[in-house]
Each structure stands twice: as C-alpha cells, then as structure tokens.
Amino acid sequence: MFPHMKLATLPVLLSRHPQVADAEGVCYGRKDMTLMAGWEPVAAGLLTLAKGIGSSVIYTSPSSRCLAVAQKIAERSGLPVLQDDRLQELYFGCWEGLAWADIPRQALDHWASDPEGFSPPGGENGKSLQERVQAFWSDLLRLARPALVISHGGPLRLLDGLARGIKQPDLLAPSMPQGSSRLYYVSV
Numbered sequence: 810m811f812p813h814m815k816l817a818t819l820p821v822l823l824s825r826h827p828q829v830a831d832a833e834g835v836c837y838g839r840k841d842m843t844l845m846a847g848w849e850p851v852a853a854g855l856l857t858l859a860k861g862i863g864s865s866v867i868y869t870s871p872s873s874r875c876l877a878v879a880q881k882i883a884e885r886s887g888l889p890v891l892q893d894d895r896l897q898e899l900y901f902g903c904w905e906g907l908a909w910a911d912i913p914r915q916a917l918d919h920w921a922s923d924p925e926g927f928s929p930p931g932g933e934n935g936k937s938l939q940e941r942v943q944a945f946w947s948d949l950l951r952l953a954r955p956a957l958v959i960s961h962g963g964p965l966r967l968l969d970g971l972a973r974g975i976k977q978p979d980l981l982a983p984s985m986p987q988g989s990s991r992l993y994y995v996s997v
Contacts (some may be wrong), residue, residue, distance in 0.1 A: 814976040819997045820862035820955045821977045823973060824872040824990040825965050827851045834908050838901035844874050851988045852881040858990060864888060869959040870896040879959050895945040898961035902932025924980040935980040942967040
C-alpha cells in the first residue's frame with residue numbers, strides 16, 4: 810500500500826431480532842414466531858444507532874420477527890428496507906417447532922460433531938448457511954453502503970466473525986443475544 814492512501818472503513822451495525830414469545834426450549838429456525846410484547850424500544854434504539862453511523866439501508870431477513878423491526882425503523886427514518894433470503898436462520902427441516910428435548914440426543918451429537926455437513930431431516934446444513942452468509946457479506950462490502958443488518962443467531966454468529974476479520978467463522982460460536990447489536994467499522 811502507498812503511504813498516501815487511506816484505508817476506507819464501512820460502518821456495519823449487526824442486530825439480532827428482539828426476543829420471541831413461546832420459544833423457551835423450542836427449535837424454531839425459520840418457523841414464524843411472534844415478537845414478545847414490548848419490543849418497540851429495541852427498534853427505537855436501533856434507529857438512533859443507524860442514524861449515528863449514517864446508515865443508508867436496512868438489510869433484513871424476510872422473517873416477520875426481523876422484518877417488523879426493520880419496518881418500524883423505516884417508518885421513522887425513511888431508510889429503504891431490503892429483504893435478503895441469505896439472512897434467514899438455518900432451516901431445521903423436520904425439527905422446526907419441536908422441543909429440543911424431543912430431538913434424539915444422537916442426532917444432536919452428530920450435528921455438534923459435524924456442523925458443516927450435518928443436515929436435520931429435510932433441513933439445511935451449516936455449509937449452506939456459510940455459503941449464503943459469505944455471499945451476502947461479499948455483496949455488502951462490494952456495495953460499501955453504511956448499513957444496519959437485522960438477522961438471526963446463526964447468520965449473525967458468522968457475520969460477527971467476518972466483521973472481525975475471521976475468514977472461516979465458527980458455526981458453533983456463541984451468538985449475539987436476542988435484541989442486541991454490535992457495531993463494526995470494516996475495511997473495504
């Protein structure tokens with residue numbers, strides 16, 4: 810790099826949807842879930858943060874629990890909302906809506922031992938999740954627009970790693986808590 814050139818940074822605000830109702834102990838993945846009452850202050854806080862970083866767009870999972878937050882922010886800010894299927898949660902197939910306790914322990918152990926290759930019956934494997942999230946991230950960096958991204962635990966654990974410069978984020982890394990956000994200034 811030439812000494813006179815400055816490295817540009819892109820503000821990216823990653824946010825996980827607020828808490829959902831009736832989710833305790835349930836594998837819900839892409840299942841439509843209702844946000845818990847009182848979620849609106851999360852949207853108000855995100856609006857403040859999005860304005861603070863000069864966000865020009867809101868990218869969101871099409872899931873209602875993410876889209877509702879994005880639309881509430883857009884109503885107050887005028888920011889465009891772009892739904893992106895690549896931001897959807899991992900699809901758990903036949904496990905969707907089951908209590909975690911009702912999923913065979915052997916299947917959960919198999920998933921934990923091979924998160925990239927294992928697919929729940931009729932569902933999606935971790936490699937597919939990685940590929941679509943990486944494609945979204947590449948497009949986000951290429952477009953270089955300050956952005957708010959609203960998504961789910963699975964995609965956000967990968968986006969969080971990518972934002973920190975990790976080329977292959979861990980599929981089993983802890984995810985952001987529901988209703989939380991993290992701001993990154995990413996080199997572009």
